[in-house]
Amino acid sequence: MLEAIKQPWPWYVAGPVIAFVMFALIYFGNSFGLSANFRNICSVFGAGKSCDFFAFDWRKQLWNLVFLAGTVLGGFVASQFLMSDTSVAISEATVADLKALGINNPGNGFVPADLFSFESLLSLKGVVFFVVGGFLVGFGTRYAGGCTSGHAISGLSDLQPASLVAVIGFFIGGLLMTHLLLPHLLTL
Amino acid sequence: MKYLKYLVLGIVFGITLTKAEIISWYRIYEMFKFQAFHMYGVIGSAVVLGIVITQIIKRTRMKTLSGEPIVISPKKFSIARYLIGGIIFGLGWAMTGACPGPMFILVGNGVFVILVAIASGLLGTYVYGRIKHKLPH
Numbered sequence: 001m002l003e004a005i006k007q008p009w010p011w012y013v014a015g016p017v018i019a020f021v022m023f024a025l026i027y028f029g030n031s032f033g034l035s036a037n038f039r040n041i042c043s044v045f046g047a048g049k050s051c052d053f054f055a056f057d058w059r060k061q062l063w064n065l066v067f068l069a070g071t072v073l074g075g076f077v078a079s080q081f082l083m084s085d086t087s088v089a090i091s092e093a094t095v096a097d098l099k100a101l102g103i104n105n106p107g108n109g110f111v112p113a114d115l116f117s118f119e120s121l122l123s124l125k126g127v128v129f130f131v132v133g134g135f136l137v138g139f140g141t142r143y144a145g146g147c148t149s150g151h152a153i154s155g156l157s158d159l160q161p162a163s164l165v166a167v168i169g170f171f172i173g174g175l176l177m178t179h180l181l182l183p184h185l186l187t188l
Numbered sequence: 189m190k191y192l193k194y195l196v197l198g199i200v201f202g203i204t205l206t207k208a209e210i211i212s213w214y215r216i217y218e219m220f221k222f223q224a225f226h227m228y229g230v231i232g233s234a235v236v237l238g239i240v241i242t243q244i245i246k247r248t249r250m251k252t253l254s255g256e257p258i259v260i261s262p263k264k265f266s267i268a269r270y271l272i273g274g275i276i277f278g279l280g281w282a283m284t285g286a287c288p289g290p291m292f293i294l295v296g297n298g299v300f301v302i303l304v305a306i307a308s309g310l311l312g313t314y315v316y317g318r319i320k321h322k323l324p325h
Contacts, residue, residue, distance in 0.1 A: 005207070011208065013208065014205070014208030015230045015236075017200065017201075019241060027250075029254060034288040035287075042310055042313055047314055047317065053318075064194075067201075069198060070196065071292050072295050073195070076297070076298075078206035088209050088214050088215060090218050094224070111214070111294070117301060129283055131305075132283070133283035135308045137287065138309030139277075142313045142316040147277060147287045147288050148281075148287040151274075153235060156238070162263035162265045165274065169275045169277070176282075
């Protein structure tokens with residue numbers, strides 16, 4: 001059993017678990033939306049003093065922050081006890097494309113090791129990927145009122161037209177980045 | 189004690205996104221290249237099951253654990269905020285290879301450089317809060 005758990009989990013396990021998590025959060029009287037925690041954390045840090053958007057009682061959102069803390073813990077537990085190895089079996093075509101863009105050993109580990117290092121922050125490339133990339137995620141999710149969990153999973157599950165527009169937006173942005181911009185950014 | 193169930197759910201979520209490689213930069217790149225079914229299978233099966241669950245909740249007028257009626261409030265429809273905001277998020281998602289949940293799960297996996305993206309994401313959210321009244325919604 002443990003050996004099976006230590007293998008990578010297929011999509012048909014992960015998808016239903018995610019749907020179950022959404023259901024459980026609704027059943028507990030809340031909703032499934034991770035990016036709201038960016039706003040909650042801003043509020044915890046006192047952003048409400050300088051901006052009304054953050055002037056709410058974050059203690060009422062504590063459940064979501066606890067959920068978020070759980071996800072960090074879950075990542076830790078999985079990485080420490082439930083992994084036989086961390087290689088990611090991406091397709092041959094993806095490996096070839098990434099090698100052509102100068103990524104070493106694509107699929108060896110969850111993330112490209114050279115890029116996801118503190119040394120890379122000393123380069124323009126690292127600053128762009130983490131500082132600019134992170135900013136776009138924080139700004140965009142709040143502008144769109146949700147991220148993958150809030151719109152793509154919860155919103156589409158409720159057949160919300162607004163969420164469909166948001167998900168189309170996610171893909172326009174993601175495709176633009178992956179096909180047009182990443183080839184230049186990765187070779188910075 | 190009230191919060192324990194959320195911690196447990198978070199742990200389940202973090203383990204699942206790690207084990208199914210959803211937190212992998214490579215999987216996001218591969219998804220946007222349409223080179224594998226994996227991520228579409230994950231999101232697609234979650235949504236299909238989610239639709240069934242949401243319909244059951246609504247049709248059976250299910251109550252929450254504490255006995256309140258479950259209210260799933262509809263999102264106010266417009267194009268601008270969802271499309272523009274969505275595109276901005278999509279650009280960042282494909283760059284960092286992580287949406288907000290996976291960013292935190294990566295920290296648990298020891299990928300600490302993503303803390304910089306999280307800090308920058310907090311700044312992005314704060315800037316949005318400051319200028320939201322000037323943006324089309």
